[in-house]
Amino acid sequence: MKLMNNRMSLDYLFNPKSIALIGAAHSEEKLGGVILKNLLAFKGKVYPVNPKYSELMGLKAYPSFYDIPDAVDLSIIIRPAPEIPEILREHKGKAKCIIIVSSGFAEVGETELQEEVKNTGKEIGIRILGPNCMGIYNPHRRLDTFFLPHERLKRPKKGNVAVVSQSGAILSCLIGAMRSSNIGVSKVLTYGNAVDINESDLYEYLADDKYTDVVVSYIESVVDGRRFIEKAKRLSGKKPFVLLKSGKSQSGQSAAFSHTGRLAGRYEVFSSIIKQFGIKEADDMDELIDSAKAISFQKKSPHPSFTKGGAGGISDRILIITNGGGSGVLAADECMRQGLEVTELPEDKKERLKKIFPHFYGINNPLDLTAQVNDADYITALNELKDDFDGFLIIALPNVLGITEGLAPLLKKIKDEVKKPLIAHIAESGISKRLTSLFEKAKIPVYPSPERAVRGLKALLSV
Amino acid sequence: MKLMNNRMSLDYLFNPKSIALIGAAHSEEKLGGVILKNLLAFKGKVYPVNPKYSELMGLKAYPSFYDIPDAVDLSIIIRPAPEIPEILREHKGKAKCIIIVSSGFAEVGETELQEEVKNTGKEIGIRILGPNCMGIYNPHRRLDTFFLPHERLKRPKKGNVAVVSQSGAILSCLIGAMRSSNIGVSKVLTYGNAVDINESDLYEYLADDKYTDVVVSYIESVVDGRRFIEKAKRLSGKKPFVLLKSGKSQSGQSAAFSHTGRLAGRYEVFSSIIKQFGIKEADDMDELIDSAKAISFQKKSPHPSFTKGGAGGISDRILIITNGGGSGVLAADECMRQGLEVTELPEDKKERLKKIFPHFYGINNPLDLTAQVNDADYITALNELKDDFDGFLIIALPNVLGITEGLAPLLKKIKDEVKKPLIAHIAESGISKRLTSLFEKAKIPVYPSPERAVRGLKALLSV
Numbered sequence: 074m075k076l077m078n079n080r081m082s083l084d085y086l087f088n089p090k091s092i093a094l095i096g097a098a099h100s101e102e103k104l105g106g107v108i109l110k111n112l113l114a115f116k117g118k119v120y121p122v123n124p125k126y127s128e129l130m131g132l133k134a135y136p137s138f139y140d141i142p143d144a145v146d147l148s149i150i151i152r153p154a155p156e157i158p159e160i161l162r163e164h165k166g167k168a169k170c171i172i173i174v175s176s177g178f179a180e181v182g183e184t185e186l187q188e189e190v191k192n193t194g195k196e197i198g199i200r201i202l203g204p205n206c207m208g209i210y211n212p213h214r215r216l217d218t219f220f221l222p223h224e225r226l227k228r229p230k231k232g233n234v235a236v237v238s239q240s241g242a243i244l245s246c247l248i249g250a251m252r253s254s255n256i257g258v259s260k261v262l263t264y265g266n267a268v269d270i271n272e273s274d275l276y277e278y279l280a281d282d283k284y285t286d287v288v289v290s291y292i293e294s295v296v297d298g299r300r301f302i303e304k305a306k307r308l309s310g311k312k313p314f315v316l317l318k319s320g321k322s323q324s325g326q327s328a329a330f331s332h333t334g335r336l337a338g339r340y341e342v343f344s345s346i347i348k349q350f351g352i353k354e355a356d357d358m359d360e361l362i363d364s365a366k367a368i369s370f371q372k373k374s375p376h377p378s379f380t381k382g383g384a385g386g387i388s389d390r391i392l393i394i395t396n397g398g399g400s401g402v403l404a405a406d407e408c409m410r411q412g413l414e415v416t417e418l419p420e421d422k423k424e425r426l427k428k429i430f431p432h433f434y435g436i437n438n439p440l441d442l443t444a445q446v447n448d449a450d451y452i453t454a455l456n457e458l459k460d461d462f463d464g465f466l467i468i469a470l471p472n473v474l475g476i477t478e479g480l481a482p483l484l485k486k487i488k489d490e491v492k493k494p495l496i497a498h499i500a501e502s503g504i505s506k507r508l509t510s511l512f513e514k515a516k517i518p519v520y521p522s523p524e525r526a527v528r529g530l531k532a533l534l535s536v
Numbered sequence: 537m538k539l540m541n542n543r544m545s546l547d548y549l550f551n552p553k554s555i556a557l558i559g560a561a562h563s564e565e566k567l568g569g570v571i572l573k574n575l576l577a578f579k580g581k582v583y584p585v586n587p588k589y590s591e592l593m594g595l596k597a598y599p600s601f602y603d604i605p606d607a608v609d610l611s612i613i614i615r616p617a618p619e620i621p622e623i624l625r626e627h628k629g630k631a632k633c634i635i636i637v638s639s640g641f642a643e644v645g646e647t648e649l650q651e652e653v654k655n656t657g658k659e660i661g662i663r664i665l666g667p668n669c670m671g672i673y674n675p676h677r678r679l680d681t682f683f684l685p686h687e688r689l690k691r692p693k694k695g696n697v698a699v700v701s702q703s704g705a706i707l708s709c710l711i712g713a714m715r716s717s718n719i720g721v722s723k724v725l726t727y728g729n730a731v732d733i734n735e736s737d738l739y740e741y742l743a744d745d746k747y748t749d750v751v752v753s754y755i756e757s758v759v760d761g762r763r764f765i766e767k768a769k770r771l772s773g774k775k776p777f778v779l780l781k782s783g784k785s786q787s788g789q790s791a792a793f794s795h796t797g798r799l800a801g802r803y804e805v806f807s808s809i810i811k812q813f814g815i816k817e818a819d820d821m822d823e824l825i826d827s828a829k830a831i832s833f834q835k836k837s838p839h840p841s842f843t844k845g846g847a848g849g850i851s852d853r854i855l856i857i858t859n860g861g862g863s864g865v866l867a868a869d870e871c872m873r874q875g876l877e878v879t880e881l882p883e884d885k886k887e888r889l890k891k892i893f894p895h896f897y898g899i900n901n902p903l904d905l906t907a908q909v910n911d912a913d914y915i916t917a918l919n920e921l922k923d924d925f926d927g928f929l930i931i932a933l934p935n936v937l938g939i940t941e942g943l944a945p946l947l948k949k950i951k952d953e954v955k956k957p958l959i960a961h962i963a964e965s966g967i968s969k970r971l972t973s974l975f976e977k978a979k980i981p982v983y984p985s986p987e988r989a990v991r992g993l994k995a996l997l998s999v
Contacts, residue, residue: 225966238862246964293865409784433639444705472684472688522822
């Protein structure tokens with residue numbers, strides 16, 4: 074019953090048909106104006122509320138929420154904190170879900186006011202996201218409640234990664250990084266002070282969300298540890314889930330407290346529990362993004378295991394194919410640190426490749442195609458060795474003329490045949506931007522260093 | 537005497553007045569053509585050698601090295617490996633230094649041929665760089681012997697970072713990353729198989745090079761461990777020096793062997809010796825670049841210590857000023873991991889800032905200016921707290937309208953007054969590219985994540 078209720082109310086949050094915006098403004102100089110502007114793209118009905126205007130950005134405006142003639146699925150409130158309890162009461166029976174964007178609650182010591190908001194929410198029987206949050210971005214519904222203008226923060230495209238963040242700042246950093254990493258998103262949101270809807274509710278919903286194949290989440294603290302573990306574990310069992318927990322240090326913990334008004338708890342305890350339940354924890358922002366990218370590009374949900382190749386049955390055997398010796402060595406080093414095996418090539422394959430390739434190629438693992446490389450060499454090697462490894466790292470340093478844009482379609486074709494994780498490192502150089510874009514269109518994730526590529530591969534092999 | 541000789545011969549390598557190119561070609565489809573094209577920008581005399589042409593790219597060409605009428609400071613050879621010993625003999629008494637670009641020696645099992653090259657070098661009494669290397673890039677002399685076209689690999693601008701790499705591939709990756717990170721270079725080179733000039737010779741030279749304030753080096757193996765330690769230690773004592781050693785894993789070690797024909801040795805032993813002598817080792821490519829950037833931007837050689845502030849005398853106290861709470865928390869976490877202290881604000885300053893700033897700002901460390909931030913807030917905070925900390929991390933998430941390009945000149949001014957490490961994290965967003973460029977022109981290094989910024993600060997505080 075609880076589960077059903079949670080799913081239904083969150084459906085109104087993620088997929089509303091009508092929206093009220095209380096605190097709508099006439100210009101983008103005000104946050105309420107930015108939100109209204111972003112809501113103009115929404116395909117359902119939008120009711121701006123502001124007593125000073127009869128029209129805002131081409132939409133009929135209402136003096137108060139009372140004056141809206143219909144019930145709404147979602148109401149977004151951006152008004153000064155002290156006004157919020159009264160505004161909430163106006164919603165009784167007339168809204169399915171509420172986002173309180175306003176700050177000025179527990180995060181600045183106003184715990185009583187926050188408690189009042191919480192209790193009022195229970196009284197009126199409506200689920201609340203926030204306060205002190207940015208709300209939702211759901212590109213599948215053209216829904217965007219963020220108070221950040223698109224000129225300042227371009228949104229990621231439609232995709233399969235859900236992002237759940239306690240912090241709006243981190244959410245905006247993640248969005249920016251995802252956009253520039255060509256990662257598409259399904260649903261993105263911050264829940265701020267979480268008087269009602271919290272990370273656990275969201276994990277529960279997203280575990281069953283058909284648009285979402287991967288969930289990444291940034292948290293500073295949890296309200297109910299037991300429920301968090303239960304929901305995170307369930308989510309983890311259904312689809313890849315990567316968590317970044319901050320507040321690891323003393324100063325980090327007190328910072329997290331002052332910023333959301335929730336206690337972070339001892340990190341070591343938290344981390345060991347997470348590990349015990351098989352939930353993947355990222356060490357830092359880069360790792361969160363890098364993992365999400367690999368999994369988003371090559372892992373489908375419900376996630377079938379990739380067929381592990383070879384008869385020996387050792388998993389996580391990595392083949393590194395490179396046109397730069399040193400880059401291959403750095404990748405092999407990182408494989409070791411990540412517990413991935415850079416196993417020797419089978420002797421018969423080695424002999425065959427020695428006949429095919431020029432004598433100065435390094436027929437080992439890493440397989441060194443040298444600066445004399447041609448695009449087709451990667452394919453030759455993959456064709457020979459695809460059954461002997463579980464994952465493939467392609468290192469293409471496009472500073473030599475033998476690497477061309479033609480490498481992308483060749484790799485796409487063989488990746489679709491091989492059906493195993495295959496990712497790439499492309500170093501910064503003349504055609505690297507264009508080549509990266511072509512690789513990523515072919516769903517081959519590209520990383521800017523050999524080590525980060527290996528970490529991406531590790532994420533893919535361990536979910 | 538040895539030192540003098542080393543310095544003098546390397547002077548001919550880095551600052552030649554005349555250059556011969558044996559194996560010059562008429563078009564950039566050949567490596568000898570790319571090198572010749574790159575040498576056209578060189579301000580001294582260039583003698584292309586190729587028996588098939590009387591002129592190459594507008595320069596008079598010579599049938600052989602014999603036919604060049606003058607002695608040359610530097611001769612660059614790019615001819616098939618078996619021809620090299622004979623070509624070397626032609627140089628006796630007529631060149632001061634030689635770069636052998638050609639591959640086909642120990643790295644492909646041709647150890648005898650390599651031995652012959654080594655011995656011939658001694659016979660003729662001329663210092664040799666290579667074989668199997670890319671040579672030199674010295675922007676201060678417009679000298680560029682790389683066989684990589686500029687369209688494929690843009691060179692970094694003139695600056696104070698020297699790069700010494702055993703591997704050409706890694707060198708090209710470092711160059712690409714440095715270019716895009718706005719890091720300027722003094723001298724850049726690869727030494728490949730190192731039959732003569734090796735990392736130790738180069739460290740010795742660069743320790744005394746007035747153009748170089750920082751040295752970064754990528755190595756896979758060393759020939760003479762004792763001498764390496766001696767020279768690395770001496771260099772480290774004179775200016776900041778950051779080392780990336782690969783071949784940490786078994787497979788990495790054998791890959792390094794096949795790629796340069798030198799044995800890498802046990803990494804653990806190497807690493808503990810390095811540490812003992814106070815030489816900074818980077819964990820991966822990102823850390824090498826991130827460290828180099830911070831040090832290059834804010835550390836001068838011979839390096840005076842930054843004045844450590846405050847009376848207590850605790851070093852490495854970091855102040856984090858942020859407009860995103862979560863980003864501040866992640867930075868604080870990384871400070872803990874890096875052994876940097878995010879100490880509390882002094883009580884009196886705290887009281888004062890509470891009076892100056894809006895009540896919802898978080899007056900702690902991290903200092904949270906929230907999404908309501910204005911550029912001037914950073915300066916207000918720095919002015920109050922500059923004497924209480926040893927290093928400053930500015931986190932500017934430019935997704936809000938309160939962060940403008942005007943922040944760069946404000947920070948530049950106060951940085952010049954404060955005279956302590958001050959670095960920044962700017963997240964990807966609307967104006968981040970432009971803002972980053974303005975910060976970096978003001979010599980404030982910018983990093984794409986809070987954690988990488990902290991690692992940059994750590995590098996700066998520990999050299």
